[in-house]
Amino acid sequence: MAQFWKPGAEKPQLLDDEEGGVLFVFSSAFSSSSSGYGYASIEKQRQRLPVYKYRTAILYLVETHATTIIVGETGSGKTTQIPQYLKEAGWADGGLVIACTQPRRLAVQAVASRVAEEMGVKLGEEVGYTIRFEDVTDTDKTRIKFLTDGVLLREMMDDPLLTKYSVIMIDEAHERSISTDILLGLLKKIQKRRPELRLIIASATIEAKAMSAFFQTRRRRAVESVEPPLSMEPAILSVEGRGFNVQIHYVEEPVSDYVQAAISTVQLIHDKEPYGDILVFLTGQDDIDAAVKLINEEARNGGKNSSGLFALPLYSGLSRAEQELIFSPTPRGKRKVVVSTNIAETSLTLEGIVYVVDSGFSKQRFYNPITDIENLIVAPISKASARQRAGRAGRVRPGKCYRLYTEEYFLNEMSAEGIPEIQRSNLVSCVIQLKALGIDNILGFDWLASPSPEAMIRALEVLYSLGVLDDDAKLTSPVGFQVAEIPLDPMISKMILASNQLSCSEEVLTIAAVLSIQSIWFIERGIQKEMDEAKLRFAAAEGDHVTFLNVYKGFLRSGKSSKWCYKNYINYHSMKTVVEIREQLRRIAQRLGIVLKSCDRDMQAVRKAVTAGFFANACRIEPYSHNGMYKTVRTSQEVYIHPSSVLFRVNPKWVVYQSIVSTDRQYMRNVISIDPSSLTEVAPHFYRQQGPIF
Ligand code: ADP
Ligand code: MG
Numbered sequence: 001m002a003q004f005w006k007p008g009a010e011k012p013q014l015l016d017d018e019e020g021g022v023l024f025v026f027s028s029a030f031s032s033s034s035s036g037y038g039y040a041s042i043e044k045q046r047q048r049l050p051v052y053k054y055r056t057a058i059l060y061l062v063e064t065h066a067t068t069i070i071v072g073e074t075g076s077g078k079t080t081q082i083p084q085y086l087k088e089a090g091w092a093d094g095g096l097v098i099a100c101t102q103p104r105r106l107a108v109q110a111v112a113s114r115v116a117e118e119m120g121v122k123l124g125e126e127v128g129y130t131i132r133f134e135d136v137t138d139t140d141k142t143r144i145k146f147l148t149d150g151v152l153l154r155e156m157m158d159d160p161l162l163t164k165y166s167v168i169m170i171d172e173a174h175e176r177s178i179s180t181d182i183l184l185g186l187l188k189k190i191q192k193r194r195p196e197l198r199l200i201i202a203s204a205t206i207e208a209k210a211m212s213a214f215f216q217t218r219r220r221r222a223v224e225s226v227e228p229p230l231s232m233e234p235a236i237l238s239v240e241g242r243g244f245n246v247q248i249h250y251v252e253e254p255v256s257d258y259v260q261a262a263i264s265t266v267q268l269i270h271d272k273e274p275y276g277d278i279l280v281f282l283t284g285q286d287d288i289d290a291a292v293k294l295i296n297e298e299a300r301n302g303g304k305n306s307s308g309l310f311a312l313p314l315y316s317g318l319s320r321a322e323q324e325l326i327f328s329p330t331p332r333g334k335r336k337v338v339v340s341t342n343i344a345e346t347s348l349t350l351e352g353i354v355y356v357v358d359s360g361f362s363k364q365r366f367y368n369p370i371t372d373i374e375n376l377i378v379a380p381i382s383k384a385s386a387r388q389r390a391g392r393a394g395r396v397r398p399g400k401c402y403r404l405y406t407e408e409y410f411l412n413e414m415s416a417e418g419i420p421e422i423q424r425s426n427l428v429s430c431v432i433q434l435k436a437l438g439i440d441n442i443l444g445f446d447w448l449a450s451p452s453p454e455a456m457i458r459a460l461e462v463l464y465s466l467g468v469l470d471d472d473a474k475l476t477s478p479v480g481f482q483v484a485e486i487p488l489d490p491m492i493s494k495m496i497l498a499s500n501q502l503s504c505s506e507e508v509l510t511i512a513a514v515l516s517i518q519s520i521w522f523i524e525r526g527i528q529k530e531m532d533e534a535k536l537r538f539a540a541a542e543g544d545h546v547t548f549l550n551v552y553k554g555f556l557r558s559g560k561s562s563k564w565c566y567k568n569y570i571n572y573h574s575m576k577t578v579v580e581i582r583e584q585l586r587r588i589a590q591r592l593g594i595v596l597k598s599c600d601r602d603m604q605a606v607r608k609a610v611t612a613g614f615f616a617n618a619c620r621i622e623p624y625s626h627n628g629m630y631k632t633v634r635t636s637q638e639v640y641i642h643p644s645s646v647l648f649r650v651n652p653k654w655v656v657y658q659s660i661v662s663t664d665r666q667y668m669r670n671v672i673s674i675d676p677s678s679l680t681e682v683a684p685h686f687y688r689q690q691g692p693i694f
Helices: 042-048 050-064 078-088 105-119 149-158 178-193 208-215 258-272 285-300 320-327 383-394 407-412 428-436 453-465 479-485 490-501 505-515 528-536 544-557 562-567 572-591 603-617 677-682 684-688
Strands: 067-072 097-102 127-131 134-136 144-148 165-170 198-203 235-239 246-251 277-281 309-314 335-340 353-358 361-368 373-380 399-403 618-621 630-632 638-641 654-662 666-673
Touching: 042 050, 042 105, 050 067, 050 078, 050 235, 067 078, 067 208, 078 097, 078 105, 078 144, 078 165, 078 198, 097 105, 097 149, 105 127, 105 144, 105 320, 144 149, 149 178, 149 428, 165 178, 178 198, 178 208, 178 428, 198 208, 208 235, 246 383, 258 277, 258 285, 258 309, 258 335, 258 353, 258 399, 277 383, 285 309, 285 335, 309 320, 353 383, 383 399, 428 453, 428 479, 428 490, 453 603, 453 684, 479 490, 490 505, 490 603, 505 544, 505 572, 505 603, 544 562, 544 572, 544 603, 544 666, 562 572, 603 618, 603 654, 603 666, 603 677, 603 684, 638 654, 677 684
Parallel strands: 067 198, 067 235, 097 144, 097 165, 127 144, 165 198, 246 399, 277 335, 277 353, 309 335, 353 399, 373 654, 638 666
Antiparallel strands: 127 134, 361 373, 618 630, 618 654, 630 638, 654 666
């Protein structure tokens, strides 16, 4: 059982209790005030939110300032209320639209449906949302639109000045997603051309001053032709929260398995603490599903202290029905445990949470321009994140946060802030989007935080070899513009374009759809053997991409049956998404003049198309390797085929992969065997400088 001690105490002291678990208490400095949460009409609920007291102030600032920065604790009502206030004040009159961006798709869907409910309108009419591959808006009716920051960036390709919007609220700015950072730079430019456009930058914690300095330039003068005069100086408003006290508990010794530690902590809370729901922060679908299953099994088997306990997962990619369960009130006499990624850190507010269990980790993207490898890594969170997570326990009444790391670690080793995503990402997509918007000097762009020149050079190199950029680093026509038009990773887009000449676009569109979701396999711990056997029914000698084609065919043949998926350990929800995405890609491909053709059984063509997109990720097996070690052709990095791949242990001589995940080793995901001669054929510039490689 995890043990916790009181920070500030000289030494961890043990206080005995019958379970051997030790609890010490520490009151942190979270402010407290305000009344509890009860059942009330929606209108009453709205008025109780902290942001309500600032309604007039917000509307005044937005009217008189081009940019308003609003900082307020999670749950204070920024996302759901401010767009409604703006609408009530007339900002959506005359056919204009109020936009509110979020970094995460799931948050977009959740807040849009909440706001539609509050306004008593049908989602997709007055209030709508757009995420990639899903547009739930109505061109004539939608006045408040929630969208991902990535989608707003794409909209700029068709409408560079974003003329249909009167106010754009960039929400969750503290997350510093790559698209948020790009948007902030571009919006600043747009404001020069469209001073009437209002920006709201909202966040849970930002150094509002840095953001304000970014939007402040000496050249910015007030616009005095309007009444009242419009100030170009950013305004800053801070919304006083109403969080309750949160006691923080730390473990005494570092834990080795945070999933196990999280589960025993949940049990400990359930055992010892009065009613109130529990929010557990883990890192991704795998560990979350595992924890949910273990908690529920324990409860079902009538574990001595687990009655009344039930667990639900929360991560992006959940179906609508699953999302609704998360938000629905916990039945009397029950205790809900939501096991979440960091999406519940600030993007979503769950009512009824009193206890938080913080693993101290999240999945983060890291890119190394030297090796040219981008990894998703389970990495330690920052102090700022840890504070946010703890704050989630104090929404309803005083709460408790259990940190699965030591206080010493928190104080001395955790970094204060996270690194903006732009400084730890592969920049290929970013460069192509800026180029498509006519921004040529990307290093000279007005960045909130500059990306590294090495990463930029790598991206230019890849885009040049993909034929997307020419010698002057301008988008090529038509390939460059076409790749920019397809809302996918440029490597996938290039693969689609290549399929046209190779007459295998039908197959490649399916592959592209599968590569743009997380996984089509049903993942569950403990049934590895059954899952592997099921996979073998579809496995193709060429590799994962062709295997996906077999699964897709089988799914269609079954009449898109959920039973069929269940039987074959395939994720039904993912397959439905694949079908939808494929349909949208088919439309885009047709618009780009790609002829839809099938190559039937000629998998050579499919392999070549994949190579045309992913040649930069080519790897060769090490001669005499006994453990399946590969080296990347470009940078000689040691990599291995991921155990989930159908080529695991098959180890063909040459492969290309889609992405790398690293745990104990660097593993290639989605791998296909290739013919090395096609590398020089599809990317002569890229592989010529490397010298003879074969
Ligand atoms: P902020 O953006 O400041 O973090 P929100 O506007 O997202 O705050 O949330 C304000 C309040 O609205 C929450 O405290 C919660 O009570 C309520 N709320 C938001 N989304 C939902 C939802 N999907 N279901 C029920 N209540 C919700
Ligand atoms: Mg919010």
